Amino acid sequence: MLTRIDHIGIACNDLEATVAFYQETYGFDDVHYEVNEEQGVKEAMLKINETGDGAASYLQLIQPIRDDSVVAKWLAKNGEGVHHIAFGTDGDVQDEADGIAAKGVRVLYDKPRRGSLGSRITFLHPKDAHGVLTELVEKARD
Amino acid sequence: MLTRIDHIGIACNDLEATVAFYQETYGFDDVHYEVNEEQGVKEAMLKINETGDGAASYLQLIQPIRDDSVVAKWLAKNGEGVHHIAFGTDGDVQDEADGIAAKGVRVLYDKPRRGSLGSRITFLHPKDAHGVLTELVEKARD
Numbered sequence: 001m002l003t004r005i006d007h008i009g010i011a012c013n014d015l016e017a018t019v020a021f022y023q024e025t026y027g028f029d030d031v032h033y034e035v036n037e038e039q040g041v042k043e044a045m046l047k048i049n050e051t052g053d054g055a056a057s058y059l060q061l062i063q064p065i066r067d068d069s070v071v072a073k074w075l076a077k078n079g080e081g082v083h084h085i086a087f088g089t090d091g092d093v094q095d096e097a098d099g100i101a102a103k104g105v106r107v108l109y110d111k112p113r114r115g116s117l118g119s120r121i122t123f124l125h126p127k128d129a130h131g132v133l134t135e136l137v138e139k140a141r142d
Numbered sequence: 143m144l145t146r147i148d149h150i151g152i153a154c155n156d157l158e159a160t161v162a163f164y165q166e167t168y169g170f171d172d173v174h175y176e177v178n179e180e181q182g183v184k185e186a187m188l189k190i191n192e193t194g195d196g197a198a199s200y201l202q203l204i205q206p207i208r209d210d211s212v213v214a215k216w217l218a219k220n221g222e223g224v225h226h227i228a229f230g231t232d233g234d235v236q237d238e239a240d241g242i243a244a245k246g247v248r249v250l251y252d253k254p255r256r257g258s259l260g261s262r263i264t265f266l267h268p269k270d271a272h273g274v275l276t277e278l279v280e281k282a283r284d
């Protein structure tokens with residue numbers, strides 16, 4: 001079951017400048033940085049609010065670290081903006097993805113990969129989801 | 143202060159089909175419909191989760207009802223997808239907008255307009271917000 005908006009993924013050209021914008025303009029100060037070599041991005045997770053399922057909703061700011069990363073190509077085409085949205089699961093993310101695939105939506109990974117904050121993630125094809133690149137997130141156990 | 147992701151606004155060509163997709167694929171069943179003549183859209187709010195500030199996060203699916211509406215022009219250019227993101231305030235939305243304008247971000251409305259579920263809203267210029275059309279929402283008092 002999908003129990004929250006886990007995050008909104010926003011692609012940017014300059015991670016430090018974009019984090020500073022969100023901090024200074026809106027006051028979002030709870031920031032966690034990491035690099036995801038597999039995805040070819042560096043990123044910042046800005047916590048926005050707690051959620052009713054005991055987790056939280058974040059903004060995920062992502063900057064490519066390689067010109068051949070998927071996000072680099074997306075930015076070259078679209079410019080800065082919302083890249084994807086992510087829903088959090090209350091159970092195993094692969095089980096959730098299997099249930100969604102059975103309804104005719106293409107799942108982009110054969111098996112879950114590592115996401116932000118130690119999560120397990122997969123993605124759904126935007127052409128099967130009314131134009132929205134959609135991520136599923138199983139958060140790390142505390 | 144901005145205390146939650148209030149909603150993610152998603153533009154679509156067929157509201158009924160898109161609501162059905164989100165219900166059938168993900169199980170989001172708490173749906174509220176309305177028409178916003180001023181904005182030239184019909185919309186559905188799908189509640190995703192409660193938030194720590196006592197409110198909730200939604201998906202807002204929006205379909206233009208006039209060819210000259212802002213969202214109709216956006217869809218013609220971009221196709222279906224994420225149109226804007228919205229943060230919820232814990233106070234007066236105009237006060238929040240004034241504070242943000244003082245930091246150099248253009249606010250698109252002179253005074254707040256009516257948003258979904260009886261809220262008061264305004265928008266920030268995407269060119270001043272790293273490419274993201276950003277809405278501020280003061281929810282209706284219960």
